[in-house]
Amino acid sequence: MAPPVEYYLLLSAAVFCIGLFGILTRRNALMFLMSVELMLNAANINFIAFSFQHGNLTGQVFSLFTMALAAAEVAVGIGIILVLYRNFQDVDVTKAATMRW
């Protein structure tokens, strides 16, 4: 007997909120990236939970897509962070505000 879907949703919500908290409070770009990953994975948990409950594979396939996307995102993200560091000698996201206004 598998645990009911609410538990998965609670887990996913918790992971999402952790990620959100990270984005809202951290200034380090790497921490940002990790938080985004957490949020993405929260979504993945939801996908798989519902996929399991409904008994079709679409959700799981979709989470595979998400993982691929996340990988690509990390690649691009780290690239941006590198450039950021090169230009600002820091990875603090609040410093990179020269393009505003």
Added chain:
Amino acid sequence: MLIETLIAVTFVGSLVTFAAPNRWAGELAFGISALPFVGGLVMYSQFDGSGNALMGGELAFEQSAEWITLGAYSLNWHTGLDGISMPLVVLTTVLTTLAIASAWTPIDERQSQFYGLVLFMEAGLLGVFAALDFFVWFVFWEAVLVPLYLLIGIWGGPRRKYAAIKVFVYTNVASLAMFIGFVALVFNLPIETFDLPTVAQALANDRLQAPGWTSVSALKTGAFVAMFAGFAVKVPVVPFHTWLPDAHVEAPTPVSVLLAGVLLKMGTYALLRFNFTMLADVATQYAEVIAVFAVVSVIYGALLALAQQDLKRIVAYSSVSSMGYVILGLVAYTTYGVGGATFQMISHGLISGLMFMAVGVIYNTTHTRMVTDMSGLADRMPVTVGILIGGAFGYMGLPLMSGFAAEFFVFLGAFRSGTLSGAPVFTAVAMFGIVIVAGYLLFAMQRTLFGPFRLDTDYEVGPAPLHDVAPLFALLLLVIALGVAPDLFFDMIRDAVNQMPLVEADLGGGY
């Protein structure tokens, strides 16, 4: 096909001019603009339309073709000329050609682009006056604005950017209001086209159905107000006029000529077509309010002109005043009133063009336009000054010049208007404009042209070159010709005007 050929030739000509080298772009553009000029004359001589473009009857050079379908609505290419638009087409071609000639002296950089834009603008103007489908018309209407923006913004005076942006934004916002007003009408009519005659005739047959939340009369009034506000900016009617003096002061002479001569007429032409033909019943219902706008434009514009020190500003404000007469004539709903208003569009186009050109010629030699900076120019450039005096008296409404004919028709039509209550009083008050116009032009002439010679800018002043004076002379002759024989245009104008709804042709209206 003549209209299409005219527009196409002008458009292609503008592209060719863009590609031409700066050295002889002016001469090339002059030659190219001679083509639509001749074409316009040919069309005038072959003109056989006796109807009204919107209300039916025989149109000249009518052309219609399927174009695209947008949802349930079909957009068609539809052009044609009647007695109201034919003179305006001729005016456009004449003034563009002369304006190009007058640009030879003042425009000394990026000539090919300048002349290309002028020709592009001419193509747009021809389209505005010829188009009979709303979307075609609207495309041309907006297409005129782009070259105007560039012409002022690139070749203008010191505050050219401010002026160009002001013109563009102001008139574009106004276009939006007008667009909403018109589309609101079309969407509530049981027709699936933007064809202007169809719309006008459907409105005339009371086929407008209001949506549940409003009534037909409220919808009509709303649309009228939106369109009136939109076109009032273009005309311009006080209090929407402030872009005009800024634009004129900054614009180079040939652009001022076209702006005052033709572009303002887009506004009055559109008012005539949209507000006063399609929604004649609303216009007569609010006749007194509109007449107040007209009278205020006349008197207030003239007073403002009286206070100016810059010759171009004087002529610019006097345009506001003259356009007030057009509105007064339109709201009268008599043959002489509406016909006179149309005639005033032509007449003012020629005379204000003449005045701006003459001021431009003076500016070319003196490098100042301030009344206080000069005096006694008649001593040094007698021919130019002579023509300028002629033009000024034309502006004052000297008989046997077109200005008098136009103003007289407007006054006569307005005086015996059957739809405007208190018409004689409105007319009499508006007519006081002819005293003020004499006042400011005579004062300005006395200070700048007469008296002992003096020029604060210390330039050598001598007679202007022939290619500067010849366009002035041509315009003066045209002004006199139209004043002696106004029926050259007024005849066909009357044919078209008499078929407008509510226009009273018989004598003895009164109220």
Added chain:
Amino acid sequence: MFEYAPAVALLPFVSFLIALSVGSYMPKKGAFAGIAATGGSLLLSVWAFVTVSGGEVYNEPDLFTWVAAEELSLSFGILIDPLSAMMLIIVSLVAFLVHVFSLGYMNDEGETGLPRYYAELGLFTFSMLAFVYASNLLMAFMFFELVGLCSYLLIGFWFRTESAASAAKKAFLVTRFGDYFFLIGVIGVIATFGTAQFAGQESFPVLAEHALVDGETEAMTTFLGLGEQAWVTLLGMLVLGGVIGKSAQYPLHTWLPDAMEGPTTVSALIHAATMVAAGVYLVARMYGFYALSPTVLTFIAFVGGFTALFAATMGVIKDDIKRVLAYSTISQYGYMMLGLGAGGFVAGSFHLMNHAFFKALLFLGSGSVIVLMHHEQDMWEMGGLKDKAPATYYTFLAGSLALAGIIPFSGFWSKDEILFEALHYGLGNQPLLLGAYAMGLVAVFFTGFYTFRMVFLTFHGDPRSDTARDPHPVGWSVKVPLVVLGLLATFIGFVNMVPVADLLNMDIEFLHQWLDGPEETVTSVHHYEELVHDAAGFEAADIGPYLPGALSLGLALAGAGLAHMLYNVPDPEPHTEKLGNIRTLLKRNYYQDEYQVWIAEGLTLPVARAANKFDRTVVDGAVNGISRVSLDSGSRLKQVQTGVVTNYAALLTFGLVALLVVVGLYGGWF
């Protein structure tokens, strides 16, 4: 003959074109073209005059269609009836003589810009002649305005001086103010009657008469809820605005003295004999209309009488010979208005003719004096010219006697008739006219005084300057016009000697008979007399012409005698200095110029400046304000874009939460 009628006006137009285009290459700079053209016009006018005296009139309302609208067409036509035939001769004769005189006055004095001068003279003669035989009010208005343009150009002929340019502007502006009312009147007439014809059964005076006298009110449409009588009165008053402006009547008289900045020939032709007459002529032209309204008639008489006296008093203290003549011109046109307003159509027209000749003579005479004096115009610098220039002196004297109204010179007969008309209707049933009569009568005394003050100061006594001792000689082209006009000024009055006719009981009122032409144009004198009697209700008292005539002659002689006493001495003193404050008042022209300049520059200009300020700050301020508000709010709003990703994420989160709460509340989740 009448098929050549258009040529009367067109000949000078051709000379205008010739002088303008090739004048500078011609001998005498276009003068001969002008002389030939005006001579031709004169001959044709005489021919027309002869034809009209044969009982024919010419009323062709549609020679050239200006606007061929079916419902209301406007056209140019020609009306030659006795009145216009007479006026044609006056205008073309004076124009011809002035052209001849110009040879001596302008060419011989080495003026520059002569082609322009002759072109403008030609244009003026064309416009004036066309105005005179215009067949309808609209055409009359159009040429009335063109005449004003020529006046502007000719006053400003010496445009390099500030004063000429200013005077030209003033002349056009003041008359334009009158023409504003005139134009409303023209439009009102056309809108009311559907026609602006002067003569014939379909003319507007006849239609108005049908409406007012016969009660056929469908002949006219009135506006503004006014009755027929009131509307006709209003239209008459409006047209009168143009008359008052052009004929320099109070309060629009101020331009005429300044107009003397133009060449003296121009003053003679335009600002004395012809153009200024246009206003009075217009009243005579549409007299059938004015005779319908006693209010307007009385008003005309009053304005005329007042102007006659008012201008005459100002003429008393002027030192510039041309200024004296200018004020006398205003005063004399006042007499004509008085005559016409007092129901004296013949009297007014008679004085119009006499005045044209003697005033042209006086101006040309003063032109001759100015040549003699090397362009000195101050009479205190002259004196003793009598013996050195006898031709000028005797012709000038004839003109002065006519102006002062001394029997038997022409001015006496017409002025006497005018005063008699005013008196006998005044004693009849129009007591208001008595006031106008009184003013006219007092003015006779002043006229006699200033006229002979001018003559004595200029020609009598000892020379008071070197130029007066050794004057510049004048040629034949100056003397011939003077002699012709001198003869006319002396004898032309004999055509209508009312007291003599009454005394001898003979039918010698030739002008009266002449103007009492054929019936078909409905412009005959006896028709007008009927109208004045029946429609306007003027009743004449039965008085003889001798006592009033003797009274005015006595006053004129008294004025002349006083001048003789004070100024006909070898070394006259400036007696008017003793007038003190009154002299200052007169010298400043009763402050009429001041208040009109104040209206233009002290009132209108500040209002215009205030409007301009209002426009720049409030109206344009609103436009710029709207754009500034959008710009400002944009720059405020853009602060939200901090560039810090965390803030964006926080906004996103709060937005989502807020959305969820809202959706939840309204969707009933809770």
